[in-house]
Amino acid sequence: MFNPKTGTEGHGGGTTIIAQGVKVEGEFSSQSDVVVEGEVHGTFATTGLLTVTAEAKIKADVTAGEAVVSGTVEGNLVVHRRLDVKATAKIMGDVSAETVSVEAGAVLAGRVSIGIKGAIVEKPTLSSRRERAAAAAALVTNER
């Protein structure tokens, strides 16, 4: 039977949770907050807060109201308000958001657009720590 003791913590009603060990395929869309711990393939859209945990693997173009990314996203990411990219995050695709914060250690491979709606300001591409280190090394060499 269904086990009442769960490995995840309690949550409020209405939040969609795609937990570890679960796969979603197709065109996912939601009006509520979504937590992704498992796998998503296809397209993904939510108007609420998207939380991608460190274990999550998303292979999809993603649209969200707000997002906190700690896991892997392979696809373009469009966030209408704030995007927090945590140290464990790996984003392979273009990112667009009103505001973005990126922790040291995060991997971002793609173009990043930050700005107010309708006035997106192009920022230089952020890349992985290794790529950034290589760029810094090249800069030092050129200066010499």
Next chain:
Amino acid sequence: MNPAFAYIYDEFLADRRFERDLAFLETEVARRGIEGRIVRLAMFRQPKDIIRDLVNANVKNIIFVGNDLTLEKMMWFLPDVDATFGFLPVMPGSMIAGMLDIPNGAEAVNTLAARLIEWFDVGKINERYFFTEAVLPNTQASVDVEGQYRISPAHGGAIAIRNLAGISGQPGAAHPQDGRLEIVIQTKVRENGMKFWQKSVLSESHVFLTHGAIQSEKSVEVIVDGQPLHGAHFSLSIVPHKIRLITGKQKGWEPPREKKEVVPLARVTIS
């Protein structure tokens, strides 16, 4: 006797150990002026026929006396009956009574007498109604959500389609008045850490839908309101506001009513 009320006693209540409880219940019901005709379920009496006869006799309130199974085994046809339904649990531990804030035994008569009536959603699996949930205990099946995407346990797990929460006991989930069903998927996953010390923990997914389908390559058993159903494909839908039930005030899926602090009135001294 109040002709608007009828009481349906489950078959197991014929056992002598319930005699005293039932007598006490009947006294309380009479004291409140809501006593009615009593019908006992028996092996060769179809519950659907009994209820049809009661409705034809102009009974407006049908009260089930028993446990969760008493109610669950009727649920496949109750939503189509034009009556208000109540529940008098005779034993502690009733999930449905807990969710509807109906106390156990004679105290439930107070809730019944207050007649707080609310409409509730019912789920539909194929053409069968359900009130609580449809559970696939251990399965590789997937759930198609509103024709848009498919969700499945990657390596097998348990799937429940809920209208009224209760089994995992998590407050806030599966609201039976919100016009949607909740899919809950439980799977076993390994905890992070060194391989030797890794333990299996259960992860739980929650997704909502108004319609969809359960798909399986092989025929599977689905436990619908405690009754088994077999097949490889099941359509799912929600029928909003389909059944009238007598409930208590503090239902299980609602947040607890906070006690407001009493602020003293200005210039008033209470001695």
